[in-house]
Amino acid sequence: MKKLVVLTGAGISAESGLKTFRDSNGLWEEHRVEDVATYEAWVRNPALVLEFYNQRRKQLYEVQPNAAHIALAKLEEKFDVQVITQNVDDLHERGGSSQVMHLHGELKKVRSTADPNLVYTLDGWELKLGDKCEKGSQLRPHIVWFGEAVPLIEEAAVLSSQADIFIVIGTSLNVYPAAGLLNYVPGNTPKFLVDPNASPMPWIRNLTIVKEKAGSGVPKIVDELLQKD
Ligand code: APR
Numbered sequence: 001m002k003k004l005v006v007l008t009g010a011g012i013s014a015e016s017g018l019k020t021f022r023d024s025n026g027l028w029e030e031h032r033v034e035d036v037a038t039y040e041a042w043v044r045n046p047a048l049v050l051e052f053y054n055q056r057r058k059q060l061y062e063v064q065p066n067a068a069h070i071a072l073a074k075l076e077e078k079f080d081v082q083v084i085t086q087n088v089d090d091l092h093e094r095g096g097s098s099q100v101m102h103l104h105g106e107l108k109k110v111r112s113t114a115d116p117n118l119v120y121t122l123d124g125w126e127l128k129l130g131d132k133c134e135k136g137s138q139l140r141p142h143i144v145w146f147g148e149a150v151p152l153i154e155e156a157a158v159l160s161s162q163a164d165i166f167i168v169i170g171t172s173l174n175v176y177p178a179a180g181l182l183n184y185v186p187g188n189t190p191k192f193l194v195d196p197n198a199s200p201m202p203w204i205r206n207l208t209i210v211k212e213k214a215g216s217g218v219p220k221i222v223d224e225l226l227q228k229d
Pocket residue numbers: 008009010011012014015020021022023086087104169170171172173174175194195196197198212213214215
């Protein structure tokens with residue numbers, strides 16, 4: 001089976017009703033990223049950070065996967081599909097994809113501030129000050145904040161280097177190290193980029209740019225690949 005690797009960003013979830021980050025004046029749901037999505041923010045005002053992620057988590061229970069998430073799952077009929085997502089939502093899983101790597105963490109999970117290996121799935125949407133891990137330390141969102149290391153990046157780079165087909169969907173490719181994954185994909189591997197605002201990237205070989213929203217562009221590519229290969 002050919003290995004098909006998909007790298008996704010906020011744009012794939014936009015049509016489900018989740019806002020992208022860089023489309024809204026540098027503010028993310030009315031907050032500056034530095035105030036809610038950094039370790040410094042957590043130290044300064046943990047209640048605000050918890051509330052911000054509680055709202056994101058609550059919203060996640062109200063939205064559904066869209067045609068793009070669902071189409072990607074269909075690729076598994078014919079390909080060994082690995083999704084690498086920068087998104088913290090679970091819409092790929094709910095859309096039916098079975099191998100999903102979350103580079104930047106997962107909204108529905110929380111972890112210990114004393115031991116990063118203690119990760120739990122939260123019941124419901126609310127994490128409060130005073131909610132503790134089994135070792136007695138405060139729980140935090142299981143999110144890779146700006147400035148924090150991305151523990152899965154090396155594994156993602158290896159997967160990218162093994163791709164027979166590589167599809168990028170809905171990411172501004174602004175945030176490293178995730179944006180650098182394209183550089184690990186072999187030159188002769190066919191690559192697709194689905195993003196209505198994509199700019200040309202002449203330094204990437206074998207790249208087809210589809211300037212469409214994910215909900216229309218992804219099902220088209222998926223149908224093509226299922227018919228051809
Ligand atoms: N379909 C496809 N792409 C879309 C759509 C859509 N319907 N709507 C918007 N986009 C595109 C935008 O053109 C943009 O290129 O999605 C991209 C969103 O870019 P960003 O907001 O920068 O999101 P992303 O690339 O995922 O950000 C990376 O940065 O904020 C951090 O950790 C956060 O994982 C996130 C990372």
